[in-house]
Amino acid sequence: MSIKPGVKHVQNKSATIKSMIILVLLFFIFGLVSWVNTILVPYFQLTLQLTNFQSSFVTFAFYIAYLVMAIPSSLLLNKMGYKRGMMYGLWCMAIGALLFVPAAYWRVYQVFLLGLFLLGVGLAILQSAANPYVTIVGPIESAAKRMSIVGTGNKLAGVIANLIFAGVVIRESDKVLMREIESGLYTGASLDAALDNLIKGVMFPYLILAVALFVFGIVVRYSALPELDPSVVNKCSIEDENSDKSIFQYPALMLGVIAMFFHIGTQMIALATSIQYAGTMGESLAGPAKNIPSYTMLLTFLGYFIGIILIPKYLKQRNALLICASLNLVLSILIISTSGTVNLFGITSDISIWYLVMMGLPNALLYAGIWPLAINGLGKHTNLGAAFLVMALCGSAFMPMIYHSLVELNSSISPFEAMKQAYWILIPCFAYIVWYAARGYRIKSWRRTKELM
Numbered sequence: 001m002s003i004k005p006g007v008k009h010v011q012n013k014s015a016t017i018k019s020m021i022i023l024v025l026l027f028f029i030f031g032l033v034s035w036v037n038t039i040l041v042p043y044f045q046l047t048l049q050l051t052n053f054q055s056s057f058v059t060f061a062f063y064i065a066y067l068v069m070a071i072p073s074s075l076l077l078n079k080m081g082y083k084r085g086m087m088y089g090l091w092c093m094a095i096g097a098l099l100f101v102p103a104a105y106w107r108v109y110q111v112f113l114l115g116l117f118l119l120g121v122g123l124a125i126l127q128s129a130a131n132p133y134v135t136i137v138g139p140i141e142s143a144a145k146r147m148s149i150v151g152t153g154n155k156l157a158g159v160i161a162n163l164i165f166a167g168v169v170i171r172e173s174d175k176v177l178m179r180e181i182e183s184g185l186y187t188g189a190s191l192d193a194a195l196d197n198l199i200k201g202v203m204f205p206y207l208i209l210a211v212a213l214f215v216f217g218i219v220v221r222y223s224a225l226p227e228l229d230p231s232v233v234n235k236c237s238i239e240d241e242n243s244d245k246s247i248f249q250y251p252a253l254m255l256g257v258i259a260m261f262f263h264i265g266t267q268m269i270a271l272a273t274s275i276q277y278a279g280t281m282g283e284s285l286a287g288p289a290k291n292i293p294s295y296t297m298l299l300t301f302l303g304y305f306i307g308i309i310l311i312p313k314y315l316k317q318r319n320a321l322l323i324c325a326s327l328n329l330v331l332s333i334l335i336i337s338t339s340g341t342v343n344l345f346g347i348t349s350d351i352s353i354w355y356l357v358m359m360g361l362p363n364a365l366l367y368a369g370i371w372p373l374a375i376n377g378l379g380k381h382t383n384l385g386a387a388f389l390v391m392a393l394c395g396s397a398f399m400p401m402i403y404h405s406l407v408e409l410n411s412s413i414s415p416f417e418a419m420k421q422a423y424w425i426l427i428p429c430f431a432y433i434v435w436y437a438a439r440g441y442r443i444k445s446w447r448r449t450k451e452l453m
Contacts, residue, residue: 028153031156036161047198059397062119063396066393073089086220091213093213104203122213128390132382134150136375140372144369151364252442256436260371269399277416289347299361303362325437327361356423
């Protein structure tokens with residue numbers, strides 16, 4: 001691999017292609033682990049007998065690791081390099097997955113949370129390496145296109161994860177048992193026995209996942225993935241190379257971190273609450289409603305393909321971000337302002353849940369659009385800037401908790417109306433992302449902030 005002085009991206013096309021193949025596999029793992037954990041929320045809520053607020057800690061334990069570990073991850077990568085760092089990240093995930101075995105055997109909620117946290121720690125290390133790598137391994141103008149390419153691996157894993165979870169973890173006999181538990185057929189000791197039997201279904205899949213993560217860590221360590229020096233390939237000028245500017249003196253990054261927090265948080269609200277929302281309309285967790293996250297991910301998958309085709313030849317990545325954020329802003333308003341019963345894919349529900357599902361399409365290009373706008377030209381600060389953006393992924397921990405708190409504040413009304421009205425939290429988040437795509441990313445100095453407000 002060759003990097004020419006003054007050139008902002010890797011010039012060796014073969015090295016770029018090899019890197020992208022490995023990165024697609026890594027993003028596939030991100031998706032496999034992340035989306036299965038999303039699907040686990042209603043599953044744990046039933047098997048561990050959790051309240052809505054307690055179930056949000058399943059998501060919280062996983063994503064809070066991004067906040068805790070992102071900056072240490074950047075230091076680890078600076079010291080050990082990308083490949084060794086990725087290996088340790090995968091091994092940390094393997095330990096987290098392995099903890100699911102004793103946690104399920106004894107049905108201990110806290111051990112599940114520890115396992116989820118370690119999975120999140122490993123992913124924080126991997127995300128800190130993979131996201132900036134995808135952004136700077138080629139021209140910055142087509143970074144969103146590369147993000148869309150690796151994103152297809154992420155969302156494909158999400159679809160597969162849902163099918164695996166539905167087909168392996170929840171067997172036909174388990175579906176019957178879940179319906180019986182939901183109907184109140186079991187009480188006391190018989191309920192405990194039924195829940196013990198149900199939750200042990202996660203043991204074997206997570207044992208296999210632990211072994212696979214450990215082996216893939218070794219594969220990545222000795223792969224052809226080249227090391228990149230972001231201070232060389234992501235600098236804007238000679239002045240930037242010698243600059244003593246603090247990371248906090250890059251407004252586009254700091255504002256982008258907020259945009260990323262809102263994007264990831266709203267995406268998790270849409271995914272993690274959709275099955276529960278359908279449940280308030282009379283749908284069983286073991287019925288067709290369990291497939292709702294898959295419909296969202298299929299739309300996101302389609303969105304990535306649209307991005308691959310259109311960016312940057314027909315559509316600038318900044319414009320793609322602006323359009324997609326605007327679409328989700330409109331959908332957010334429709335969720336809380338419209339009503340009407342529809343029947344789609346065997347699910348009888350209020351139309352608002354399908355507006356929630358439709359967010360999957362524009363969501364595809366939000367993540368891909370924010371990254372290049374936020375880290376462009378950071379030079380020697382690229383790894384640290386990437387760490388800040390990875391920290392923003394903790395939005396998936398906090399935003400669902402805020403949402404569920406709003407739901408519980410409306411406990412005096414029906415569960416359906418309480419959940420529906422709480423979706424107003426999406427509106428200011430998407431409004432901010434619209435502003436960032438239109439003006440915020442252009443701010444080069446905090447002194448100019450007022451001019452662009």
